[in-house]
Amino acid sequence: MTAINLYDGQVVNHHILSVLVQNRPGVLARVAGLFARRGYNIFSLAVAPAESSGMSRITIVVDVESTPLEQITKQLFKLIDVIKISELDPRSSVERELLIATVKAPEENRGHIVELVNIFEGKIIAVAQMVLTVSLEGHPDKLDDFEELLGGYGIVELQRTGRVALPKIDRGTRGHAAKQFPASSSSSSSSTTSGKAG
Amino acid sequence: MTERITGAQALIRALEHENVELIFGYPGGCILPAYDPLVDSDIRHVLVRHEQGAGHMAEGYAQVSGKPGVTMVTSGPAATNLVTPLMDAYMDSIPMVAITGQVGTAAIGTDAFQECDTVGITRACTKHNELVMSAQDIPMAVRQAFHIATTGRPGPTLIDIPKDCLQNEMTWTWPTDEEVLASLPGYRPNVKGHARMIKEAARTILASERPIIYAGGGILKSRAADALRELAELIDTYVVTTLMARGAFPDEHPLCIGMPGMHGNATAVTAMQKSDLLIALGSRFDDRITGKVDSFAPDAKIIHVDIDPAEQGKVRRPDVPIVGDAKYVIEEIIKEIKSLLAAGTVQADTSAWKSKVSGWREQFPMTYEPAEPGAPLKPQYCIEQLSDLAPEHTIVASGVGQHQMYASHFWQFNEPYTWLNSGGLGTMGYSIPAAIGAKAAKPDSVVWAIDGDGCFQMTAQELVTAAVEELPIKVAVLNNSYLGMVRQWQEMFYDERYSGVLLDQKLPDFVKWAEAMGCVGILVESPEEVGPAIEKANSINDRPVVIEFRTDASELVFPMVPAGQSNDELILHPTQQEKAGELS
Numbered sequence A: 001m002t003a004i005n006l007y008d009g010q011v012v013n014h015h016i017l018s019v020l021v022q023n024r025p026g027v028l029a030r031v032a033g034l035f036a037r038r039g040y041n042i043f044s045l046a047v048a049p050a051e052s053s054g055m056s057r058i059t060i061v062v063d064v065e066s067t068p069l070e071q072i073t074k075q076l077f078k079l080i081d082v083i084k085i086s087e088l089d090p091r092s093s094v095e096r097e098l099l100i101a102t103v104k105a106p107e108e109n110r111g112h113i114v115e116l117v118n119i120f121e122g123k124i125i126a127v128a129q130m131v132l133t134v135s136l137e138g139h140p141d142k143l144d145d146f147e148e149l150l151g152g153y154g155i156v157e158l159q160r161t162g163r164v165a166l167p168k169i170d171r172g173t174r175g176h177a178a179k180q181f182p183a184s185s186s187s188s189s190s191s192t193t194s195g196k197a198g
Numbered sequence B: 001m002t003e004r005i006t007g008a009q010a011l012i013r014a015l016e017h018e019n020v021e022l023i024f025g026y027p028g029g030c031i032l033p034a035y036d037p038l039v040d041s042d043i044r045h046v047l048v049r050h051e052q053g054a055g056h057m058a059e060g061y062a063q064v065s066g067k068p069g070v071t072m073v074t075s076g077p078a079a080t081n082l083v084t085p086l087m088d089a090y091m092d093s094i095p096m097v098a099i100t101g102q103v104g105t106a107a108i109g110t111d112a113f114q115e116c117d118t119v120g121i122t123r124a125c126t127k128h129n130e131l132v133m134s135a136q137d138i139p140m141a142v143r144q145a146f147h148i149a150t151t152g153r154p155g156p157t158l159i160d161i162p163k164d165c166l167q168n169e170m171t172w173t174w175p176t177d178e179e180v181l182a183s184l185p186g187y188r189p190n191v192k193g194h195a196r197m198i199k200e201a202a203r204t205i206l207a208s209e210r211p212i213i214y215a216g217g218g219i220l221k222s223r224a225a226d227a228l229r230e231l232a233e234l235i236d237t238y239v240v241t242t243l244m245a246r247g248a249f250p251d252e253h254p255l256c257i258g259m260p261g262m263h264g265n266a267t268a269v270t271a272m273q274k275s276d277l278l279i280a281l282g283s284r285f286d287d288r289i290t291g292k293v294d295s296f297a298p299d300a301k302i303i304h305v306d307i308d309p310a311e312q313g314k315v316r317r318p319d320v321p322i323v324g325d326a327k328y329v330i331e332e333i334i335k336e337i338k339s340l341l342a343a344g345t346v347q348a349d350t351s352a353w354k355s356k357v358s359g360w361r362e363q364f365p366m367t368y369e370p371a372e373p374g375a376p377l378k379p380q381y382c383i384e385q386l387s388d389l390a391p392e393h394t395i396v397a398s399g400v401g402q403h404q405m406y407a408s409h410f411w412q413f414n415e416p417y418t419w420l421n422s423g424g425l426g427t428m429g430y431s432i433p434a435a436i437g438a439k440a441a442k443p444d445s446v447v448w449a450i451d452g453d454g455c456f457q458m459t460a461q462e463l464v465t466a467a468v469e470e471l472p473i474k475v476a477v478l479n480n481s482y483l484g485m486v487r488q489w490q491e492m493f494y495d496e497r498y499s500g501v502l503l504d505q506k507l508p509d510f511v512k513w514a515e516a517m518g519c520v521g522i523l524v525e526s527p528e529e530v531g532p533a534i535e536k537a538n539s540i541n542d543r544p545v546v547i548e549f550r551t552d553a554s555e556l557v558f559p560m561v562p563a564g565q566s567n568d569e570l571i572l573h574p575t576q577q578e579k580a581g582e583l584s
């Protein structure tokens, strides 16, 4: 379990699940419905087609204060459309998120904001008389910092995508970064993680 | 050669390919096209009186036959009427396939007449469901639905088919097993337990001095009754059978100590509490079994065999988790124990424990006080008589309430698949339709529904189905004129402030109602009438029979663990309370 800094600065225990699903009608509703029905909390969720056709990957950041992650993963895995679940440890995975925001940018602040965007290696994507729309892609922690600093100038609207994540590439000697469901039978230390619920 | 047929024809043919012999259904607008090819099929259609009845009939049929029950209804209100039995089947892991009609694909999302989001509504009460969007997809959807319903942890599945998909033509194909598996890459139930864990289970069992086998409904699902018996006898260990597992291990067997839980008998509840090892086989540590979880069987190690990985550790963390089919795993554990014994391992001495448990069993049998002369009947007495007079292989389906607990306590279950009840959802109204489904599966067995007067009034109209479709079940209504179980809670926990529980002393007239539905109706008020009435009912085979037993409204179900409390707080029958101290 790792502490992730929330947007509002609170530190809460969160976990990242990368869920490979068959891309069939209603699959997102099934996943979301399961979380709602069993009282699990979703912190953020991002979904898009995955590498192989007919598959999507859902990255879910879950609040594991309420329920042990193991129960969430097992219940999720009972969904027929769920093919694989990787439990990503932020220390051994790559995480990215995109933020776009429209900020108040009167004459006197405009230079400061442009400078801030440049320091963070973000982009200015639209300019108007009194406002700027800026974007930043990067690690969610970096986005948190950026968001906080932007806040000082007055945010008109802001949208973040929720994080997406993949395990760090295995360089041969290190083990796989992610715990997976189903676990391969040879490496499974207990039968609880292998096999699929009926 | 390509054969062009309609989606409706493909549906019925697909059901034939799945060896469906019976559909419990109710037609209507959107499903109409599927009713046409049914005329030419050997599949029997049982026309019910309410879709909820169809669902429970499919459940009863499935539980007795081991085959999936099938129900087919139209869209909208018919589909929503199926929600209760779907949830019931989901909770009790009953294989069932529901087919619902849907408005045409072009009308979906327009709030068309009798449109409802059936797949959305039933998502949380099915193991899987699917909206078919083309006639061509029907055979695969049917194959998937049957495969998913019957494998792994069984459960209900639903296929929602828009009317135009039933009307349109398609090219008939029947998917192969490989194609079905390939279409479900995320579904691979694990049948074989982990070999190392099975070894660990065998060692743990032989080392235990106070073991108890905790047998659940999974034993019946995996058809593991024989394996269970062999294991129990091999290790000479007492077995508790949960409400879902009554009959999975014979009540008459010297190692059977009966039902545990909130209304479990004192021996079963206490033996679990004091054991040092619970061998949980196809059971799920339901809150009605554990009572307050923190104080449940505090000294027990847990071996947990279940086909559903999510059950492992959901309530109680197992010491030896084994995900697999109960029958397969039990047989492997038996082999492992035998080879350990052959290699010289000696089983721990369980004799002190065994004599302790058998002492409890002698001291604390299920009991009730016989009725005073002229007083109303005791419900327990009626059940005892029904059980004593039941022909071999009689099947019992019960409703939900006090009568359900009396039935579980006082009926002798010696055969698997002779007890049906709504364990997980606790659905009043389950018994009559479930009994009808059971009768359809086993026409040669006597099938009794044991019902309360409350439950009876929820689904009694299905007795018309029973009469018309020649499925002559027998119903014992234990009429205490109250919602008895709720009344019991109000008496014990709400200072006898009775609220909304008195049905009526006189109404309905059950005998007349039975007769109006084409059944024989019998009223029984005194103990001498009980036996003869049951014998008369057992001798009638051409019509359903309803016996109304006027029973004592003040009778309470004991023992009882008050909700949320520890199983150590078991309240015994008043006549046994003074010796409660001996349960330690």
Ligand SMILES: Cc1ncc(C[n+]2csc(CCOP(=O)(O)OP(=O)(O)O)c2C)c(N)n1
Binding pocket: B399, B400, B401, B402, B403, B404, B426, B427, B428, B429, B451, B452, B453, B454, B455, B456, B478, B480, B482, B483, B484, B485, B486
């Ligand atoms: C559909 C449904 N509604 C309500 C309940 C709550 N409930 C549980 S037992 C019970 C009383 C049952 O009364 P009756 O059928 O007369 O049986 P008795 O307890 O008197 O034997 C009620 C209302 C339920 N289990 N199911």
